[in-house]
Amino acid sequence: MAQEKLYLYPIWLRFWHLINALLCLILIITGVSMQFSAPAIALVKFDTAVAIHNIAGIVLTVNYVIFFTGNLFTFNGKQYQIEFRGLINRLMTQGKYYAFGIFKGATPPFPITRENKFNPLQRFSYVFIMYLFVPVVFISGWALLYPQTIPTTIIGTSGLHLTDLFHIFSGFVISVFMVVHIYFCTIGKNPGANFKSIMNGYHEPH
């Protein structure tokens, strides 16, 4: 059955996604530059990196509010709800497709529909990134922006150090996600199809 183009990404979502992508890139570059700051060379000058990282982090939080509110009040929020029953099986099926089926030209096990625009692995990982790691990264980021507000000790350890560890660990996970996310977006009708979709809103079926 020939599938028609699906309008999956409304304008607010595309706007949020574009801003989010740019901010994540800026934050990763400036974050890595600060974390791996070396005496002689720097990706970005240290004080400039700090200023850009702070501003981008603040804008990311505002942008997150758009995402969170949008998902709370529109149909898009349903895409991020995880059904527990059969979760492992669905994840395994999708995993097997990416590991083996894709090379044999098999049909994707979970075809994209309006109600189900993410496959199980996407849904699972997007929830972890958007509802766990991104909030942890901006909550800890805001705390580091006002370090004097961080309790000296939290559960017996240095509050500042713990906050820093949470921030850097979440930042690392998000960086890995970003690379994997961009790669998996090349799996579509053609390598550029999904990038086009997130720009114009329409998904082209395989």
Next chain:
Amino acid sequence: MREIYIRPSWLVIVLILLTIIIFAFNYSAEPLMYEDARQKSQTSPETSTTDLTQFPNAEENQNCFQCHGQSKYTYENTEQGRMVYQRMYTELIISPNDFYVSNHRSFKCTDCHSEEYKNFPHEGILRMEYKYTCLDCHEGDETYAHFYFEQIDAEFQESVHSEKHSDEFTCWMCHDPHTYKINARTNANIKETVIYDNTICLDCHSDFRRFQLLTDRERPNLIKSHDWLPNQELHISSVRCIECHTEKISDSVLVKHKVLSKEMAVRNCKECHSTNPELLASLYKYEAQEVRSRDGFFRGITTSESVVIGASRNLTLNIISLILFAGVLAGIGIHAFLRVIKK
């Protein structure tokens, strides 16, 4: 059958609430600026809470402390036959509380001061007595070799304090022998060490009365001169003045003594916020090493109090993260390659 959905929005709400609870229950941060930082470490000389029985010279010293340990003293004017109450000059008050926790706590006052001070009223000529400096007692002493007194003195001789003020400026200006106690090596709390050390600088640089004793320069405005520093408050409470205002000479001396003129101070973020081993603040390096050797690697990662972005990174975690990242890239490369050839 009814479907069970997890709504992830709750996760964010729980995270935010959890953060608020953790912060609210642990909140104790106090804003700390130059004046507060200095005053925070000063104690009241009025009352003694120390158990003096452990000090063999305490009884004899009490003869001095009964006047010099308080803000007022009394004596009998035998000429007029009446009791006189007088205020003690601030400079002459020694807090017994501070003295009996200081490095020189087992001393008799008359070990360093003239025996003649036992008589009251003290004779005027006693004011002219020679005041010992650190090297008078500590030079060439094997017991104190690990403190590098000679090296500290050599650094100090080249410092701006020594050059600008010549003989007027002695060890005593910063280290009162009555109250001086070793800190960086014994105190596990890095914040307290920072406050203790910075108080030494701020005692003159934020107290104009003392500052005026040595110079005719106008009152320094520390907040304004450090305006360029991001997060000034945090830097003041977490970093010792000497980290930026001294020239590093040797790693063995924990406290650098070659204080530079303000034009020579560090103004480049990367000198601390990087892995540069030459300039990495010695106190933090010492603290990180101590914590790791005392509490092991994992405790060392989480208990170290200092977080210096760019400097306090952990080499092992760095390598693990780079291996993981490289693994992900390799996985993607292999997957992409197989997709292309199997097409």
